[in-house]
Amino acid sequence: MGQEIDFLGRFHNATKRDYVQRVVEHDKAECAAIAKQWGFDYWDGDRSHGFGGMRYDGRWLPLAEDMVKHYGLKAGDKVLDIGCGKAFLLYELTRACAGLEVAGLDISQYGIDNAKEEVRPFLHQGNATSLPWPDASFDLVISINTFHNLQVHELDQALREMQRVSKDKAYLCVESYRSECEKANLLYWQLTCESFHRPEGWRFLFDMAGYTGDWGFITFA
Incomplete structure (x- = not known):
């Protein structure tokens, strides 16, 4: 079984969030419905619908360098990002490790077209529940803030698929909560979140699906 690793904390905590304003300023249900279309509004539209404009700025290079170092990646190794979006992290991985071979999958055709x-x-449009690669295709499989967007029956299948295409190294990060305050936030x-679980709930789901890779959690304190 893998271990918990906090690769994302310093990036996540650098953003200040007004949680209450997020609810009262706009029709939250309408914003969520628009976000789940995974189109322009989610990536590059108003902040109330998603990222508010996701543009490359180089911020993910330190994360890529940390992953390359931790997993001992080298030229010729193959890495898959499930839920790659605009693939900024995949690009940074190729900068952090020359000669790395990368692949990505995302539900959003808009994200891929604007990657x-x-x-x-090297990107494919598709669903995490059915990966178009043979068993043990990748030296490292990652998924950052994607699996919590799946319903629980989809989540089990996606975890099994992630395990299937990985040789032995994998890392996923999902949103979670450790208290009632964090749950409310x-x-x-x-x-876009569909699966809401405490860390122990996530670890139970990992075990049930036979996922043996590493993991991390994003929380909203």
């Missing part, structure tokens, strides 16, 4: 052009040819802030 970092250097890695766009998560509910206020999220737009």
Whole structure:
């Protein structure tokens, strides 16, 4: 079984959030419905519908460097990002490790069409529950803030697929909560989340699906 690793904390905590304003300023249900179309509004529209404009700025290079170092990646290794979005992290991984072979999958065709052009040819539109690669295809499989967008029956299948295409190394990060305050903040802030679990609940689901990789949690304090 893997271990909990906090790769994302310093990036997540750098953003200040007004949780109550997120709920009262706009029709939250309408915003969530628009976000789940995974189109322009989610990626590059108003902040109330998603990222509010996701543009490359190089911020993910330190994360890529941490992953390359931790997992001992080298030229010729293959890495898959499930829920790659615009593939900024995949691009940074190729900068952090020259010669790395990358692939990405995302539900959003808009995200792929507007991805970092250097890695766009290696991206596929699809669902995490059915990965178009053979068993043990990748030296490292990652998924950052994606699996909590799946309903529980989809989540089990996606975890099994992630395990299937990985040789032995994997890392996923999901949103979670450790207290009633964090649960309320998560509910206020999220737009696309379908699976709400405490860390121990997530670990139970990992075990049930046979997932043996590493994991991390994003919380909203």
